[in-house]
Amino acid sequence: MYTLEELFKKVQSLFENEEFVSEPKRLYEPIAYTLSLGGKRIRPTLLLAATDLFGGDIEDAAHAAIGVETFHNFTLLHDDLMDKSPIRRGKPTVYRKWDENTAILSGDAMNILAWRYFLKKPHVNLLEILRTFEKTSMEICEGQQYDMDFETRDDVSIEEYMQMIRLKTAVLLASALKIGALYANAPSEDIENLYNFGIAIGLAFQLRDDLLDAYGDVATFGKETGTDIKDNKKTILYLTALEKGDTEQRQKLRRLFSETPNNPTGKIQEVLNIYASLDIKSSIEKTISEMHATAEQSLLTIKRPETNKTALRQIAAKLLDRKV
């Protein structure tokens, strides 16, 4: 068994040893650039941790770990273009550093590159692994589309929001775990429980993200807070406030979320005041804790020694209790 730290190091070395640049340079350099920006590498680490949990050889799954991270970074590259986000991980995004067409085409190539990694080695479960990856890839596109659709709708329910973040965020964490387990020939019942563990931590991870945007400590969080409020983004905080608020509060929130003042400080404060009066922060913290408990329940059901589950427990804790 590997410790979480060893798994992180393994993932790190996988990316350091890979050469992403080839000809034509203008196609491959943005791919290498995007993958060099780092990030937490959560998905490949989850994948290898799952292989390890079921006694598989993480070397068998290493190329799939690169594949899943490459796909994830492709979605970030195209999302940044669609959202016109100038900065990712403190550096200019691809469409800003190069241009829009470069971002479109190198993103497309990156999507295909993910498949190349998945096809590197045969495996008895390869067809199921590839089908899992394909289904998940498509679900992520669906999640992104729902997210874009929600921007122009003012009747989004909490249930719809949870379904959107399930597609956009949770399924890739869950599938990374499932794919890792398939490389270790894990029993299908255990795989299902592991997948459910991934969905629960994925949902809670996104709710934590929504909370941090409003309540993160700027120094620790490393980025501006209140941007979701400024951008009128209907996160779980807003939707919960709409549900819990009285008519007056709902009207005020709806009005505030239709405005884009040049200086958003006052608007952010007004929204935070409504959230505070409705106890939104602790309400979402409670949901995150419940989901964490659901995830733990799924993990407990998996028929492997509890000591082998340490790395996964640690990742879950890292993701859900994080300050950044």
Place this chain on the structure above:
Amino acid sequence: MYTLEELFKKVQSLFENEEFVSEPKRLYEPIAYTLSLGGKRIRPTLLLAATDLFGGDIEDAAHAAIGVETFHNFTLLHDDLMDKSPIRRGKPTVYRKWDENTAILSGDAMNILAWRYFLKKPHVNLLEILRTFEKTSMEICEGQQYDMDFETRDDVSIEEYMQMIRLKTAVLLASALKIGALYANAPSEDIENLYNFGIAIGLAFQLRDDLLDAYGDVATFGKETGTDIKDNKKTILYLTALEKGDTEQRQKLRRLFSETPNNPTGKIQEVLNIYASLDIKSSIEKTISEMHATAEQSLLTIKRPETNKTALRQIAAKLLDRKV
């Protein structure tokens, strides 16, 4: 054995019987729209013809035929966005009918959808089929990047141009044939010859396209001619003229291809005059004929009864002698 007409009908019915729309509509409707615009459906027809040539069951390869056409249409969708082309097959392109973000995301989903079709059924050669598809997909992105790179270069050689159109156009025709043959468990030597047949007709197909843009009969061709000259696109005609022309002609051509007059009629005529004085049209016609002969040579080498090769010979003739 199926006749070419039967194969075309089969491909037609495959697309008619497929339901491409799902939720969220905004993601899937542009996919269904793009695939409903028709086109010649050359690639899926080649794929099924190859399966049939080697005595395979075309039903085994039908989903891959849909996959290869779906991928091709995904590249058109994103190319139209990158080129800002307003019209495709007489209808508004996706980015014009919807918007740029819709074109990015539904294109991404279409790329993934192609994989879904390839993964529908297991096959003893599936890993090789998928690797062929992946390699080809990436080569097409490389070809598109070279095409974009060439726009800002004035030292593109004929050799580089041929390599670019090999990647951008020929490899997908060749791979469709190879994949079809793999579904019929064809011998690897025959597959290689069939692939080479596909490359030769693919290259000649693109040269025919370049010729038609300058010399197509507007009524038959159904679109404006001279657009490549108007847009300063360095096609095989331009590059051959640069090679064959004297210093004065070269200078004049270079100058004309750096201008974008509001009314391009005079410019187009001047370029066509240079082409005429250098016999460019018959020079390219000759190259097309030579490539057609090379393709025929590869086809002859394939160890199958000559009568079984009729459909492939007919497609080649259709593609290379076409007026549209």
